[in-house]
Amino acid sequence: MTTLAGQDSGLISARDVTAAVTGIGVVAPGGVGTDTWWASVLRGHNAIAPLTRFDASGYPVRLAGEVSGFTDEEHVPGRLLPQTDRVTRLALAAAAEALAAARLDAAHLPDYAVGVVTANAAGGFAFGQRELQALWNRGSRHVSAYQSFAWFYAANSGQISIRHALRGPSGVVVSEQAGGLDAIAQARRQLRRGVQAVVTGGADSTLCPWGWTAHLAAGGLSTAEDPDTAYLPFDADARGHVVGEGGALFVLEDGDAARARGAAVLGTVEGCAATFDPPPGAGRPRLLAAAELALADAGITPADVDVVFADAAGERSADRAEAQALATLFGPFGVPVTAPKSMTGRLLSGGSAVDAAAALLALRDQVIPPTAGTRRVADDCPVDLVTGAARPARLRTALVLARGRGGFNAATVLRAAR
Known part of the structure; x- marks a missing residue:
């Protein structure tokens, strides 16, 4: 046995467990789906390009990494479309792929065996912008009731858990670029506490005028107009970064449980x-x-x-x-x-x-x-x-x-x- 520092209860007992990755889902610039995206990465395809999600001609920064070829209706049930922001739709698609790849069906597990821990830094920016526009242009009666939660950082975790009936411990991590790794760390803690599996990872989408204004105010963006020279890590001519959207989700499992059900292990944390x-x-x-x-x-x-x-x-x-x-x-x-x-x-x-x-x-x-x-x-x-x-x-x-x-x-x- 090992011990972990609990947030409220001092030291709590925890099992020694191997945290095994049994499923991956990716929706990112360069590809929708893990195999498509990975092939794009290996051939060195640069998915940074001029923004198309909104008219950026009046902004000093006009390049981004957009997820192209993602049709919402192909990945999200129609009843969820009115109540979800683009980032939640991307996260739902990645979670579905990860669970399918892991061949994990929560219906065949105890009620609280599978949890969800995701990272999100900005919430549903595009959804929030649309509803604020409706408020100021048309009045409060034209604001969607779904604004009460669709903008929230935890919407991804909540919608994934509802969609797949995952009733185990769930949460959200907010730590910007570090969030995806911090979520994985939190998921591993849940495994050590006895949860059998956790859907974890991170996703963000802020490619709308409201989100863009926030990025510009924060600074550090490249103003280059050539996608091939805009973002140059470790280069002598580095001039800032480019913002993108998307993310990846994983199924993280107790290694013994994964092997017992015959799951293919992709790697371990x-x-x-x-x-x-x-x-x-x-x-x-x-x-x-x-x-x-x-x-x-x-x-x-x-x-x-x-x-x-x-x-x-x-x-x-x-x-x-x-x-x-x-x-x-x-x-x-x-x-x-x-x-x-x-x-x-x-x-x-x-x-x-x-x-x-x-x-x-x-x-x-x-x-x-x-x-x-x-x-x-x-x-x-x-x-x-x-x-x-x-x-x-x-x-x-x-x-x-x-x-x-x-x-x-x-x-x-x-x-x-x-």
Whole structure:
């Protein structure tokens, strides 16, 4: 037995359990569905393009990573369309794929055996904007009753649990780009507390004028007009990031239970950690500490890591800080590093979840996906960045890193299925 710090009740008892990934669902720029998206990533397809979801001609930033080819009616029942934002529809599609891939049917399990823990940083922005417009233009009687919950961060978890009758412990994590990894960590805690399986991961969609205004106010966006040079992680010419939409969801199971029902295990979550940066000027960022804690949680050393999926901010000082953290941990150019999010943009909570999906598939296929765009790695970023084309490699263990706006850091260690 091990112990975990409970939020309200001190130390609580927890089982030693292997957290096994048995299903993956991805809806992201470059592909709807895991196989389609992964094929796009491996060929280095850049899905960043001019915005089409709204007229962005009057804005200083006009590029984004959009999920194209997603027809709502093909993935969401008609009765749910009036009560869901686009992000919830994307999350429902990813959850359905993950559950189908895992061949997990909650109807054949005890009532409270399966929970849902998702990450979402912005809520239903487009839904909220539409209802605010109705309020001011037509009056309160024209505001949908569904506005009471469709905008909320927890709507994804709630709609997934209702749709699939998942009555186990559920929740939502709000930590921006770090959220996808933080949700996985929370799901693993639930497994240790006795839950058999958890649907987990993250998704966001903020490609509407209201969301765009928030991104512009926050800063850090690339103003480049060429999609191929807009987002250049670790490049000497990095000029900021591009926003995208989408995410990934997983079925995380008690490894023994998964094997007992004959499920195919895609990989395991071996270590998780989260840290929070001090106020600006009060100390150094703590991404390195998060990575070290995740390795310690996994019981491994830096020498055991075969590939790093970087946070890859695309901003010079942030890239420099991450590269120096990696050099401190692994030595300069000590481990292959990649940032497939360079093809999608940063997806807020969906970003680190999609990186986790890429890491699991890389471990499965023994190949490191490339970083698109970046051609000239900056001299002050001593990392072995995989660029140009996918790199075949012998992979056993991957480290996924994420930093959320506001000081969130997260790190997750994933291991190939035995």
